[in-house]
Amino acid sequence: MTEPSSARRWSEPRGDVDREWVRPGPERQEYVRDAALAAVLLGATALSTLLSQSAGFSEHPSAIWISALYVVMCTAPLALRRRWPEAVAVVVGLVFALSQILSVPEMLFANISLFIALYSVGAWGRHRLRATIVRVVIVIGMFVWLFTALVAHASDPGSFANIPRNGAISPIVALGLLQIVTNLLYFGGAFYFGDRAWAAARERSALVARTAELAAERELNAERAVSLERVRIARDLHDIVAHHVSVMGVQAGAARRVVGSDPEGAAASLRSIESSARTAVAELHRMLTTLRDDEQPPGDAPSTRGLDQLSTLVADTRGAGVTILSRTVGTERPVPPTIGATLYRVAQEAITNTLKHAGPGAEIDLRLRYLDDAVELELGDSGSGSAVAAPGTGHGQLGMRERVDAVGGTIQIGPRARGGYLVRARIPTGEAG
Structure with a gap:
């Protein structure tokens, strides 16, 4: 294939996409669709071969068994194009070249099958360097075969006997340029669309992974929020209990020291202990009420002091x-x-x-x-x-x-x-x- 197409063998990954990503294998439904595609192409190729042979497109067509073998080997491997894309492309490419050498009278669906095989290497090749090498080798082989055929055609004295030579460009040059441009567009399209399909699958995988990460992060944040709320509640409980118990301890000590000499002072200390205990119970009650009923306004809960x-x-x-x-x-x-x-x-x-x-x-x-x-x-x-x-x-x-x-x-x-x-x-x- 041409160098500009091979230079774009796969797009550079974006910042959040792993450039070492490997595309997962096909699923069952994809195997079913590929088998159906291969069956449709097999029938269409068989019909095209029969019609082309009947129309006399080739002066010396291949034998029937060769044509039948060609029909099967050119289309049936496409059922496994996602599982082993490189092997399928090599097989289809060899069958395509041999069909021309053996004069199999069919060109339409052979080109379609080869295009799909090359596209599948770009879209499903797990090893990107190997996928590129396989496609480049196939394309180079096709161009070598093309130039060989053009040279052989040009060296035949009768090939251009009936073609007028009054054009601005030599018929040999014109035919060669048309073949080259056509094949560049053909193979370049297989390269480009295959690589784009692989890049799109990679980006979808990255999006799915990122979505999963965000979901996990949301769950972690929710758990962290619960933990922080527990810590806050523990702090409030500590502050409430520790403060009032400390106050009651001081008051109880004062009451103990003056209970014999100052009964009124001791009674006042005991009343203060009672007041502190009531206050502590009230604050704890407000906190527990808030925790039990999320819809109830917190009011004068301890956290709003x-x-x-x-x-x-x-x-x-x-x-x-x-x-x-x-x-x-x-x-x-x-x-x-x-x-x-x-x-x-x-x-x-x-x-x-x-x-x-x-x-x-x-x-x-x-x-x-x-x-x-x-x-x-x-x-x-x-x-x-x-x-x-x-x-x-x-x-x-x-x-x-x-x-x-x-x-x-x-x-x-x-x-x-x-x-x-x-x-x-x-x-x-x-x-x-």
Whole structure:
């Protein structure tokens, strides 16, 4: 075949297509269609051979058994053109050439069968280099045979005896050019359409694979979302239970110390314990109700708590007998619910850690700063308990870091130089001019 066609033996793969892709073998229905095609071509070729022989297209036609063998060998292999495309093309090409040498009086369906065989090599060849070599060898062989026939025809003195020679081009040259152009178009079409069919199948396979990848990715994202939701719920449960239990522990200790000397103070501590327990149960109930009913609005669920509830958190802490100073710096303004909920949970966890680890008599200083482009929560204590000696440990601090990181903020957790412990969370609000 011509070099321009062979140079385009297959299109370069696109970015998402594997250039080492191998086309899968044919399916059962494709075998059935190829068998039907071979049967139709066999009947048509047999009829064409009979008609051509009866019309006397050849002065010395081949024997009947040769013509019959030609009809079978030129068409029957096409039933396996997708399974063994290279072998089928070689067989059909050899039969085509021998039919001309043996003067089988048929040319129409022989050309169709050879075209289909060459096309199938381009469309179904699993090894692309081998497919190209097979087609190039067949095409070169056909052109060698063509030039040999032209030379033999031109050397025959009687071949052009009755052809007028008054044209602008020699009859021999004109016939040779017509044959060359016709064969270039014939074999070039088989090359091009075969390679295009293979490229189209490759792109369809890539599309199917990509679709499967997207489906798997969607499923993975759904599973990841469920996991993240479980982590969020676990954080909220930790914050609720840990805070209220810590408050109740402090209040119970205070009540135990004054139960003999100050019954009224002990009773007040017990009432605070009861209030804290009721609050914890109510928050857990709201959370579980939200989890059970996805259609029900969350209302005042724990995940919707925000900066407005900081005053209640401070009051509960004071009720536990802890000294806490709360200040707001800057002009208050509404913040997104996710930011407000995050800062509330950070404050709740920081207070819980102070109650657990800061030691008796520790004071808490809580400051909420409204900056131009951020909101900052700072909570320090004056304690000297184990939290100072073991910063960054425990699920509580990990939960604080993950919460702040999830909304694009930063957090500092660690001991202060002048003693005590400090938690400072800064979350941008994107409101800077």
